Amino acid sequence: xxxxxxxxxxxxxxxxxxxxxxxxxxxxxxxxxxxxxxxxxxxxxxxxxxxxxxxxxxxxxxxxxxxxxxxxxxxxxxxxxxxxxxxxxxxxxxxxxxxxxxxxxxxxxxxxxxxxxxxxxxxxxxxxxxxxxxxxxxxxxxxxxxxxxxxxxxxxxxxxxxxxxxxxxxxxxxxxxxxxxxxxxxxxxxxxxxxxxxxxxxxxxxxxxxxxxxxxxxxxxxx
Numbered sequence: 001x002x003x004x005x006x007x008x009x010x011x012x013x014x015x016x017x018x019x020x021x022x023x024x025x026x027x028x029x030x031x032x033x034x035x036x037x038x039x040x041x042x043x044x045x046x047x048x049x050x051x052x053x054x055x056x057x058x059x060x061x062x063x064x065x066x067x068x069x070x071x072x073x074x075x076x077x078x079x080x081x082x083x084x085x086x087x088x089x090x091x092x093x094x095x096x097x098x099x100x101x102x103x104x105x106x107x108x109x110x111x112x113x114x115x116x117x118x119x120x121x122x123x124x125x126x127x128x129x130x131x132x133x134x135x136x137x138x139x140x141x142x143x144x145x146x147x148x149x150x151x152x153x154x155x156x157x158x159x160x161x162x163x164x165x166x167x168x169x170x171x172x173x174x175x176x177x178x179x180x181x182x183x184x185x186x187x188x189x190x191x192x193x194x195x196x197x198x199x200x201x202x203x204x205x206x207x208x209x210x211x212x213x214x215x216x217x218x219x220x221x222x223x
Contacts, residue, residue: 027166030097032215039089040212044205046082048198050075055194119165123158130154144193145185152182152200170211177207 054075061067134147156179163171181200189196 028168030094031162031166031168032170032212033093033097034212034216035093035096036212037209039086039093040205040209043086044202044209046086047201047205050079050082051194051198051201055192055198058194119161123161126154126158145189145196148189148193148197148200149182149186152178152185152204155179155204156182168215170215173211174204174207178204 057067057071057075058064064072130150131147134150137150138144138147156175156177159171159175159178163169163175178200181203185196185200
């Protein structure tokens with residue numbers, strides 16, 4: 001390799017890094033899109049009510065197995081529906097944001113970017129891994145209070161990772177709220193894990209909505 005080839009290779013790498021960084025930073029205005037405010041408030045309400053309902057029916061009948069079949073099937077089915085609907089809505093919001101910015105891509109197209117795909121896989125695989133470990137520890141020890149702190153602390157890490165990667169400093173605040181809730185649950189939660197989980201969903205999504213609202217107000221003043 002000649003000196004010119006080496007210089008050209010270095011320039012190509014620098015240009016590639018600039019392109020990747022530009023692709024990732026494109027996501028910032030989408031991740032703090034004001035549309036996520038009503039979405040987050042609706043998610044706070046639906047998820048918190050879902051886990052509150054599950055807590056109440058178990059408290060009423062003593063155990064999940066003793067709950068009438070209709071409720072035993074209906075509440076988890078409603079949970080699956082809420083998760084699926086929230087995922088579809090989030091995908092729609094992101095795709096609309098990309099189209100509005102004139103990026104000419106969809107979220108699916110962004111997955112062709114190796115760094116974006118790697119980050120997504122890392123976060124999703126980490127979430128599933130942490131959830132599985134938390135579930136297993138809770139099942140083996142009989143202490144379901146372990147699952148929520150583990151999940152909340154991981155979410156704090158994941159949100160901070162998003163903040164660093166996409167330049168969304170607002171996510172640091174939400175991640176801090178999640179981690180603080182996880183530590184509080186670890187220290188004080190002794191009973192009613194589903195009630196705590198209901199509260200966590202409400203707190204996390206409201207914190208997310210508040211962070212996006214403040215970010216857009218700040219951006220509006222800057223403009």
